[in-house]
Amino acid sequence: MYAYGLVPSRRFGRSLGVSPIPEKTCSYSCVYCQLGRTKNLTPVRQSFFDQNAIFSDIEKVARANKGNIDYITFVGDGEPTLSIDLGSLIRRCRQSFSYRTAVITNGSLFWQKEVREDLMDADVVNITMATSDAQTFHRMHRPHPRIDFEQVQQGILDFAAVFRGEIWVEIMLVDTVNTDDERMNALKARIDAVHPARRYVMVPTRPPAEPWVHIPSPEIIMKALSLFGGTDITQPEEGAFGLDGFSSASEAIIEICHRHPLRLSQARSIEGRFSQNTLDDLLSSGKLRVVEYQDHKYVVPSEFVFGIGVAWNDLRKGMARVNVR
Ligand code: SF4
Structure with missing residues (x-):
């Protein structure tokens, strides 16, 4: 199942989720990832599945939830820009539906022109920006060895300079990893340079990949909200999951658990x-x-x-x- 939902989302409302990549395929293996450790750590883009099969799945879920969808959200069980079908899928969604489209991405591949072009037709691109220096970047995200911190930052800036939609930035805080004053101030400067329309402050609300990952204290969260001027989404999400397309409780629970x-x-x-x-x-x-x-x-x-x-x-x-x- 490539499309699923609707999923209740604090940022995207009633979200039709789309995963154009195989389970836990990512350019990072973040210590806070709710999907566990990355199984397939790669920076190489490819067509993982038949694009028509993905789109017909989107059509099916969209039909079942007609009129109730706030966003079609490309999120993936990992990093969605690894799919070279992403740009085409976004364009097909825009042509076929009136719903807004969003991509949740770690931004690691934005240094590639083709990735930036693939995202140009999305309404919202939600980018992770959580670290301000290479050392913290490696500790937090454990990227593929071919991913370079400064190249990632430049790619995000290059994208922000030409993108006509809205950029939202997601600031994940992990206690003692990126929460000291020096790192947070430096991160703010990097985020300001991108001029995002929205900033979301997050913490690992669901079980993280590594057991030593901790949520920062309320004082640090308050300080971050004030510093970044962000919206607080540090509480667990509420709301019911859409179950259209599932034939049994076990199928629904297993499928949803693997993504969320x-x-x-x-x-x-x-x-x-x-x-x-x-x-x-x-x-x-x-x-x-x-x-x-x-x-x-x-x-x-x-x-x-x-x-x-x-x-x-x-x-x-x-x-x-x-x-x-
Ligand atoms: S949090 Fe996102 S970017 Fe990090 S490993 Fe998980 S899927 Fe990849």
């Missing part, structure tokens, strides 16, 4: 909407696990739970605030 870790209560509510009790089976079979994070219980695919043994060692040493069951 669900709170246990949200997964139970999906079960209820199908009048099926399958969540306990999914948990006992090991396909899904319950993770406690920031006083909430989440249901996540087992392979997202810190990927490999390092995290378990951290847990044993008592370094993590995340509990895994």
Whole structure:
């Protein structure tokens, strides 16, 4: 399923999500990523799937939710600009629907002219800008070795200089990684140079890829909101997920979990909407696990739970605030 939703989004309202790339394919492997560690770390663009199949999936979800969509959002289970079909898909959406289009991107490939051109027809391009220097960039995003920090920054500036739509910037704060005064002030200068229409301050509200990732204190969040002049989206999202196209509760829960870790209560509510009790089976079979994070219980695919043994060692040493069951 390449298109899904509708997904409740604080930024994009009722969002029809589109993923034109395979699961967890990204140019970064961010320590805070809610999808776990990147499986396919690559800076190489390609056509991953049949473009017509992706578009017909978009049409199907759009038909089922006619009139209720705020945005068609290209987000991917990783970095959507890795798909060379992205520009064409955005143009086809614009020609076929009256909905606004958005792309959520890490901006890492904007130094390539073709990537900038592919995004020109989007209404909104939402870019991650979380670090102001190469060292912090590498610690936070763990990019592919061929991705260069200054080249990424220049690519974003080049795009901002010509893009006619709105640029929104997403500022992810990870405690002690990018939250000291010096780094935040330097980041503000980089963001100001892009002149974004909106700035969103975020924290890792869902279980992160690495258990040592922490949400900053409320004082630091307040300081960041004041410094960046941003909108606060540091609280977990509310709202019901669209279930059109899913034939069973287990299919819906597994599919949504792979893109958007669900709170246990949200997964139970999906079960209820199908009048099926399958969540306990999914948990006992090991396909899904319950993770406690920031006083909430989440249901996540087992392979997202810190990927490999390092995290378990951290847990044993008592370094993590995340509990895994
Ligand atoms: S947070 Fe986004 S950019 Fe970072 S690894 Fe996850 S999908 Fe990639």
